Amino acid sequence: MVTIYDIAKKTGYSVTTVSKALNNYADVSQKARKTILDAVEEMGYLPNSHARTLTTKKSWTIGVIFIESLGVGMKHPFFSSVIESFRKNVEMLGYDLLFASRMINNQKKSYLEQFKYRGVDGVVIVSSLFNDKQVKELMESTIPTVVIDLHSSESAVVKSDNFDGSYKAVDYLYSLGHRNMAHIAGHATTFAGQERLNGFLTSTKSLGLDIPDEYIVNGDYFSRKGGYEAMKKLLALPHLPTAVYAAGDELAIGAMQAIKDAGYSVPEDFSIVGFDDIDISQFVNPPLTTIRQNTDVLGKEAAELLLQQINSRQKVNDSIVVPVELVIRDSCKALVQTESSPS
Known part of the structure; x- marks a missing residue:
């Protein structure tokens, strides 16, 4: 040995x-x-795990809370990529991951009770929702925590620059001559949805664009179905947008399908920009122009921030914002003549 x-x-x-x-x-x-x-x-x-635990006073286990609203669990393309990056970075230092269950000895327990019972060294929280009371309770406890893709003043945070991503999407569409832009927003209860909507509204205002209220459509929890239904509402308007910025790639892909089902074409009739750059976005027809989140960096930064707290035995509430980038593919078209704002 x-x-x-x-x-x-x-x-x-x-x-x-x-x-x-x-x-x-x-x-x-x-x-x-x-x-x-x-x-x-x-x-x-x-x-030797037992000897190492006695020597270091650590369990060498990190708890994982994974909350997403679509019900697909670890199949979620964005969150699963971030968790995989996090896993690689802590595993190489000898840590194991423990996914949360609220059951201990067949009794329902809170996340905090679960992780205290298991004696984890820290917890990574992957969630898009503001309002989970048990997550908030855990973040306010003495257990080291890091939150991915959510704002918190009680925990260390690692998140993408959602606001700037919207700026990049709008600026790109504007540079192509689009003035009639619509937005398929993520659910209002999600941090990313709010940030991306705020970025869209702020950037269009700074460019002097008048965005009608009906051009902002709720896409629910970033699903293809949500994008499809939202695009159907836009297609029913008397004055159609020429471009649509969707708050997620799944929303954008759903919107593209609705456009095709209605007899229109992307990008000939509508230019589409997504957000995330999930793997499938480059393989849809046409390949999707999108805002790329760096899932490798998000996972790595989250791992380093949590391990720093574990090793120092001191909880911090530092916030790291990871830059995003525009990935140009074939779902957008330059207008020959600049469009005027819709009446």
Whole structure:
């Protein structure tokens, strides 16, 4: 069996340095950490979990709360990608993930009770909803937490720049000559939905565009069905928009289907921009222009922020905003002549 002494001998670092690297101490250089972790992987080193728990006073377990409103669970394309990135970054340091269940010994318990019972070192919360009371209770507790894609003053937060993403989408459509822009919004109870709507309204106002109220349509919880039904409402208007910015790729894909079912075409009749850059967005017809969220960076930043709290044994409420980028594909068309605002 490979021991910590074998790792030290192979890398040339002391046993103390190897131990610190394995336990993610801050006073180990990036070069040393990488060399040691590479050797750990190459040699198949597995620390004794019981001994490690006694020595470090940690359970080496991180709790996961995953809440999404579509009911698809881990099949959700955006959240699953973020969790996978988070998993990779904590797993390489020896942590296991424990997905929350509210049942302990066949009795329903709160998230806080569940994680106290399990003795987790920290919790990552992936949620789009503002109003889960049990999540709020957990964030206000002494357990280190990090929240992804949600605002909180009681917890560390990692989120995409949803507001700026809307600016990028609107500016791009404006540069193509579009003045009659509609927005398929995410549900008002979601942080991302609100931020992206605020970005759309602020950016269109800054460009001097008059957006009619009926051009803002609720797409529900970022589903294809929500996008389809929202686009049907836009298609029923007497004055049609020339471009639609959807708050999520699933919404955009649903809208594209509604456009095709109504006998129209993308981008000849309507230009469409989405948000997320989920994998399928590049394979729909036409490939979707969208705002890309960097799920790898979101997961990595969340892991580092949570581990920092675990190692320092001090809870923080730092907030990290991850930049987004416009990905141009084939779902938008430049107008030959600039359109006037609808009456």
